[in-house]
Amino acid sequence: MSFEILTYSFMHRALIAGIAIAILCSVVGLFLVLRRYSLFGDAIAHSSFGGVAVGLLAGIYPLWTAYVVSIVSALVITKVKDRFNISGDASIAVLLSSGIAVGLVIIGLSGGFTLDIFSFLFGSILLVSVDDVVLILALTGGILIVVLLLFRELLYSTFNEEQAKVSGIPVEKINYLVVFMAGLTVVTSIQLVGVLLISALFVIPNVSAIMYGKGFKQTALISIGFSIFSVVAGILVSYVFDITPAGTIVLISIGLLAGTMGIKSAGLLSKN
């Protein structure tokens, strides 16, 4: 592999944005996975598809409409789920399909698919602008600060909601905060792997990391490590071989998961 690719400024932007997104998705994803909300990222991503379509139709930068539509629909579906006692997986299915349906209808109204839609479906990390990178870094920093400040509240309410309540933690507010952060993270990450593969970034590095049998902070660090490795290797390998970055990133992280499973079945990790 030639090191020349590391001198391109679009590659710098892609790697910086990619690493920030890798960290963000690992951290937010760990809470989602442990809350048995693994597919929630997927559902938000699909609803963002509707948001993107709205933006394209209205002539607004599609990422902004995606943020609004995704976060609002994620919060609404969480409220509806609690209010009408709908199970988590069913509410995810509702959110997921309604986002796609809205998107399809609006795209039909606006005269069919465009190139923009494809880049939202499959990601376009090599095309991120300086503005995009700044936005991604700002959001990553902001969300990580919130996670650190509310670490105990987030972990405790994820571990056991009832006990967290008894300890005086405002569990409901924390639940909405998790949904809100997930919405921000998903839409921010769409540029990296696209709508269709977003939940891979949330779930796969965390599922691998949990198998190492460590405490919470170490598990998060292992997950971040796997995630960064997958994204950086995925971007470089895909560029060299001229294949899709999104697919490559996800396949590498699946490779790490398979490796972890191999180590575990060989009995090299503790039972859990």
Place this chain on the structure above:
Amino acid sequence: MLKVVEIKNLSVKYPDVKALDNVSFEVDEGDFLGIIGPNGAGKSTLFASMLNLHTDYEGTIKFFGQDIRKSKNYLKQIGYVPQKPIFEKNFPVTVKDVVRMGLQNESDADRIDEILQQLWIHELGNRRIGELSGGQQQRVFIAKALVHKPKLLILDEPVTGIDQQSIELFYSILRELNSKQNITIIWSSHDLDAVNQLANHVACLNRTLFFHGESEDFFSNDDLVKQYSEASMQEHMHHH
């Protein structure tokens, strides 16, 4: 003397059943109250109401002189050990992670080692919670309930499915907490012998309160003892 808990005319109605009917009692500082009664007697509903998990009740509940409808600050002064804490077996937290959750102020982190030592689980500190036996897990949850130095400890039948040796150790820990550290304890149990040994007050609950008073008065009343041991026997047989 400071009233830790004052419950007045507490009633809870579910759509088809009255779970609690006009229950009133008080707990003084330093009391060790054993609450006994068969399954379905309303013990869990009573605890849920006291812990702000169930808010749809009639009557008043006061902790440390404050109505809990008005202020939730009391929650920071109590420790609660549930019957069987529910968590994912492979949840990635160590014993120390779990105990740290109970800590309200990160600057008191020294307390974690101190409380682990006190409960004889110091050597388990870096193990995942899911790897431990039932008795060890229970001690971890007691440690979590105690790490912030609560004035009151509430325990909901916390010996279900735990080996005899761990139960003995658990009882001796409770006795020490109450007598040496003056922590008020409210403890629901099926084990009349244990209540007789540990508690200085007894409350018999079966939707309504049948008895509340000194432990000696309860155990010297053969009718009451017989009734509640039968009730718990029936519950026991029903349980299996």
